[in-house]
Amino acid sequence: MPVFANVLLGSTFGRSTTPSDSDAEDEAAGFCAMVGLIDLIEEPAKSLTLANRKRLELARALATKPQLLLLDEMMAGLNPTEVSEAMDLVTMIRFMGITVFMIEHVMKAIMNVCDRIMVLHHGEKIAEGTPQEITNSKTVIEAYLGE
Secondary structure, three states, X not given: OEHHHHHHHHHHOOOOOOOOHHHHHHHHHHHHHHHOOHHHOXXXXXXXXXXXXXXXXXXXXXOOOOOEEEEEOOOXXXXXXXXXXXXXXXXXXXXXXXXXXXXXXXXXXXXXXXXXXXXXXXOEEEEEEOHXXXXXXXXXXHHHHOO
């Protein structure tokens, strides 16, 4: 399916109320523009680069009008420029009033986007706090950097 149809799916399904066709199309176009895919709306999703596929996934999820958005390794495989652009998108989503729950290994993204961080080590929580508190946590430093 093309990019636009993918995002339109989010606008028409998975919501408690279904918008009119024209409203759904307007929303889908708006989310495509927001994530930087407006020039690619007719392209098949399978032809997109990794970074653009991640933008498409984000636009489709946003089109469902979530209150909470789970992002699982959104930054994985992206180059530094793409990570920076993705961080800007996450920040914009937060300003829209959507709660974002991120699972991420790209620390630059976590430290610059998140207000609160929870650190897991072998499936167990070892720390929770602000980015500054996590950066200074002896437990986190020992677990990930050694003594």
